[in-house]
Amino acid sequence: MTRLGLALSTFRRHKGRTLFTVLSVATAFAIFAILTAIEQGLDGRMSLASAQRLDTSTAMNVALPVSYAATIRSIPGVVSVTYLSGFGGYFRDPNNVVPVLAFSLPSVLKVYPEFAIPDDQKEAFLKDRQGAVVGDVLAQKMGWRVGQTIPVEGGPPQKNGSTTWTFHIDGIYHTDLPAGYQKFFMVNYEYFNEGLAPSPTKDTVQNFNELVDDPKDIDRVARAIDTRFMNASTETRTESEQQETMSSLRQFGDVGAVVTYIGLAVFASMLLITGNTMANSVRERMGEFAMMRALGFGRLQLALIVLRESAILIGVGTALGLLAGWGLSLLMESVMTAVLRGFAVTWMSVEFAVALAILFALATGLLPGRRVAELPVAATLRRM
Amino acid sequence: MPPIENDTAPLVRLRGVTKFFKRGLERVEVLKHLDLDVPRGDFLALMGPSGSGKTTLLNILGGIDKPSSGDVVIDGKPLHRMGEGALTRWRARHVGFVFQLYHLLPVLTAEENVALPLILAHLSAAERKRRARAALALVGLADRARHKPGELSGGQEQRVGIARAIVTDPTILLCDEPTGDLDRKAGDEILHLLHLLNSEHGKTIVMVTHDPRAAARAQRTLFMDKGVLSEEPEAV
Numbered sequence: 001m002t003r004l005g006l007a008l009s010t011f012r013r014h015k016g017r018t019l020f021t022v023l024s025v026a027t028a029f030a031i032f033a034i035l036t037a038i039e040q041g042l043d044g045r046m047s048l049a050s051a052q053r054l055d056t057s058t059a060m061n062v063a064l065p066v067s068y069a070a071t072i073r074s075i076p077g078v079v080s081v082t083y084l085s086g087f088g089g090y091f092r093d094p095n096n097v098v099p100v101l102a103f104s105l106p107s108v109l110k111v112y113p114e115f116a117i118p119d120d121q122k123e124a125f126l127k128d129r130q131g132a133v134v135g136d137v138l139a140q141k142m143g144w145r146v147g148q149t150i151p152v153e154g155g156p157p158q159k160n161g162s163t164t165w166t167f168h169i170d171g172i173y174h175t176d177l178p179a180g181y182q183k184f185f186m187v188n189y190e191y192f193n194e195g196l197a198p199s200p201t202k203d204t205v206q207n208f209n210e211l212v213d214d215p216k217d218i219d220r221v222a223r224a225i226d227t228r229f230m231n232a233s234t235e236t237r238t239e240s241e242q243q244e245t246m247s248s249l250r251q252f253g254d255v256g257a258v259v260t261y262i263g264l265a266v267f268a269s270m271l272l273i274t275g276n277t278m279a280n281s282v283r284e285r286m287g288e289f290a291m292m293r294a295l296g297f298g299r300l301q302l303a304l305i306v307l308r309e310s311a312i313l314i315g316v317g318t319a320l321g322l323l324a325g326w327g328l329s330l331l332m333e334s335v336m337t338a339v340l341r342g343f344a345v346t347w348m349s350v351e352f353a354v355a356l357a358i359l360f361a362l363a364t365g366l367l368p369g370r371r372v373a374e375l376p377v378a379a380t381l382r383r384m
Numbered sequence: 385m386p387p388i389e390n391d392t393a394p395l396v397r398l399r400g401v402t403k404f405f406k407r408g409l410e411r412v413e414v415l416k417h418l419d420l421d422v423p424r425g426d427f428l429a430l431m432g433p434s435g436s437g438k439t440t441l442l443n444i445l446g447g448i449d450k451p452s453s454g455d456v457v458i459d460g461k462p463l464h465r466m467g468e469g470a471l472t473r474w475r476a477r478h479v480g481f482v483f484q485l486y487h488l489l490p491v492l493t494a495e496e497n498v499a500l501p502l503i504l505a506h507l508s509a510a511e512r513k514r515r516a517r518a519a520l521a522l523v524g525l526a527d528r529a530r531h532k533p534g535e536l537s538g539g540q541e542q543r544v545g546i547a548r549a550i551v552t553d554p555t556i557l558l559c560d561e562p563t564g565d566l567d568r569k570a571g572d573e574i575l576h577l578l579h580l581l582n583s584e585h586g587k588t589i590v591m592v593t594h595d596p597r598a599a600a601r602a603q604r605t606l607f608m609d610k611g612v613l614s615e616e617p618e619a620v
Binding site (some may be wrong): 001002003009012013287288291292293295296299301377378381382384 | 439440443446448449468469472473475476477479481483485487489490491492496499500501502503504509512548
């Protein structure tokens with residue numbers, strides 16, 4: 001019989017109560033692990049947003065004249081401008097959605113260096129007006145290879161009246177940008193715009209993306225762009241990619257705050273359950289503690305036994321919870337990374353969880369431990 | 385009072401021991417100026433009605449309670465002058481308690497219960513096990529070492545309690561109604577065991593009991609009533 005064995009033996013008294021308490025701790029820490037993975041994903045999403053890129057569109061998301069490009073390019077601090085239009089088509093079956101994005105070439109490759117295309121494929125794409133480069137995720141999903149000719153249906157009418165647009169796959173790109181960026185069907189804006197039947201969308205773009213020479217200058221450049229078009233037919237709204245990412249994440253509310261509040265609520269309920277278990281466990285054993293004091297156990301020794309029990313309960317629950325959270329995060333990874341790049345349980349989260357667990361073990365063990373330490377031996381034995 | 389070091393000196397010497405409790409404004413005197421000597425190897429029975437102060441006296445002898453005044457010297461150690469920490473350490477080494485309701489831990493086996501006080505000694509796991517088994521063998525329960533208290537009879541539980549009390553080889557055994565919760569046969573077995581521990585192993589025993597048959601197994605009996613000790617029941 002050792003001190004550790006003594007603490008462990010306590011949990012055999014009420015196996016059901018022990019099990020449910022450990023499960024409540026495990027559940028709290030599993031939720032904690034998932035919440036920290038979400039926060040990690042939010043941070044990851046923010047870190048992927050370039051500090052040197054601007055996005056120019058309109059407040060109402062109406063089309064902008066493509067002629068704005070030349071004006072934007074002339075603003076000091078703007079290194080390169082790309083713009084895009086496009087449509088959501090499909091390949092053979094309406095369920096096989098193909099997001100056709102018509103970018104200005106070659107500026108898109110300068111503004112978005114994250115699109116990695118083999119040099120020979122890039123060269124072929126830039127030479128082929130009807131060419132396309134496809135994200136590796138989309139290509140894999142559709143089973144496309146370089147060299148194929150792909151008819152994309154469901155597009156805007158062409159000059160010949162057809163709504164089926166045909167492109168040659170000249171290349172397949174890879175990017176570590178968020179999942180949405182990995183499924184582009186990237187084509188030449190000039191080819192697309194020329195092919196459009198006369199319509200209000202002709203010679204317009206959905207937005208401009210600018211590469212700025214200095215991240216410190218990004219706000220000034222954004223203001224300069226909007227100022228330039230202040231009284232134009234269509235006014236612009238320019239914001240940095242990081243601001244845009246934050247705005248899009250805030251569509252769901254303040255995710256960070258929600259994560260924190262959920263975490264607090266879960267831990268508060270876990271603390272109540274574990275604290276109650278420890279308090280009951282100690283109350284039931286006051287006679288035994290009095291007997292142990294009579295045998296020569298000191299006040300501190302008994303308090304440490306109680307603290308050890310609390311540490312074991314919380315420690316086992318924490319380990320199980322983190323393991324479950326990690327497993328869940330792996331299962332959810334493929335879905336979550338589409339929105340939250342970097343969604344994962346990190347070592348830093350584990351270290352934080354361990355620190356919390358130590359704090360919780362102290363919080364739930366100190367009061368019962370103190371009660372045991374202050375036990376009046378003779379009076380308690382008399383009552384038993 | 386100087387330490388008593390020669391072998392002829394009593395193991396236990398109480399002089400002028402008084403114990404009182406406060407109940408509201410009232411002062412309740414439980415022990416009244418007690419003098420008591422218990423020689424080494426004695427088997428003393430303390431009898432008396434409930435509330436007479438027997439258990440309080442036993443607690444003071446065991447260092448889990450302190451006198452309000454007076455001197456308590458056991459094996460040369462002035463308990464009345466010792467702080468709580470020192471008393472706790474002294475208790476672990478020198479006192480074996482036997483309780484009326486055994487107070488065994490229900491989740492531990494008999495052997496683990498017996499080994500409980502040895503956690504406090506700096507012994508190897510093997511040595512703790514050896515001593516626990518030896519103590520169980522001494523009380524005749526070697527074959528019940530792996531049984532839990534719930535799997536033992538009351539008499540067997542009390543024997544485990546006695547094994548736990550003697551496993552540290554204490555200077556004095558303090559038994560509070562050791563047969564109070566047992567039937568006659570089991571009670572006789574326990575008394576026989578205590579008698580053996582006293583007569584063959586030289587253990588000094590102080591036993592509180594209501595039972596005259598139990599007291600009859602002791603070497604001598606003292607009677608207590610209203611906090612006063614006497615050699616004769618009618619004198620109290």
